[in-house]
Amino acid sequence: MARSKTSKAWLQEHVNDHFVHRAKAEGWRSRASFKLLEIDDKDKLLKPGEVVVDLGAAPGGWCQVAVQRVGEGGKVFAIDLLEMQGIAGVDFMQGDFREESVLREFESRLAGRQVGLVLSDMAPNISGVNVSDQARSIYLCELALEFAREHLKPDGAFLVKVFQGSGFNEFLAAMRETFEVVATRKPKSSRDRSPELYLLGRRLKHGGSV
Template identity: 65%
Template sequence: MKRTKTSKSWMMEHINDPFVQRAKSEGFRARAAYKLTEIDDKDKLIRPGMVVVDLGAAPGSWSQVAAARVGEKGKVFALDLLPMEPIRGVEFMQGDFHDEAFVEHFEVLLGDREVDLVMSDIAPNISGVPTSDQARSIHLAELALDFAQAHLSQGGRFLVKVFQGQGFEAFRKQMEAAFKSVVVRKPQASRGRSSEVYLLGVGKRA
């Protein structure tokens, strides 16, 4: 298939993106690593010894950051429908995180550990129909929130990517009901023209 002018333009922008170049030089699997790094530097989400769950983890750049920051005494569980190459210190599970049987398997691996942080950088496959894409984005965020509410320890934190648009404010209110505080973050590595932001819920309510 012949590339369109738009796809060629995107590819050139991607190749010249300083975060893409930096990720390659520093061994990260995707530029998204710097989104999590900036948020964590600001909000101190990840600490040594924590248990972290990375939803929609592939190709694994957020898990790379988390594994380095929780250290050997911590644990990172990475979940995704897609396969992911192994990362030291990361327990990867391939499957659907809102499938009951898959969740039961995860809980067996979790054992008696308490989850301190659930994070999700999931985005839907883009169809090109804005209203449909936005609805699917919000749905994925809601599924991630359901997972976080079920598995986070009291006082735990939840970081999720959401696209601003229809349903955003309603979802934010759902998070405000589940956490003591909710803040919006837009890291520098998030492209300026993108409507994506990250919502951080702090202090899971009992």
């Protein structure tokens, strides 16, 4: 079957992408690493010794950044529906975050640790039906926010990828109900045409995990 004009354009853009080439040259698993690097350089989220959770971790670009910056005293817990090659210092679990049994097993790995930073770069498999794709994306954001509410320490932070569209304003309101400070971030490595942006919540309003 012949490729569509859209897929050809994406492939051409990917081949010529500056950040794709940089990722290969510098040993990052994906161009997404540069998004977290830029945000962390600005907001200082990844502190030495910190416990970090990475939701939707594969192929591991964000885990690479996180484990490097929290150092040997820190710990990164990661989960994805897809398989991910191991990274030293990362406790990875393959499973569907939406399933209760998988979530409980993942939570058990935390062993009661309070989390300093929850990262979510989760996105649904794209069907091409915008209304459906957006609804599934917001649902993943809501699940990640619920996880952050339950496991973050009071002064912790939550960084989540959100696609602008239906449900975005409601999710932003939920973020503002949860955190004292909510900011938006659009890293340079996020493609201009992409409706994605990142919401950063800091300091839980109601005390955090117990």
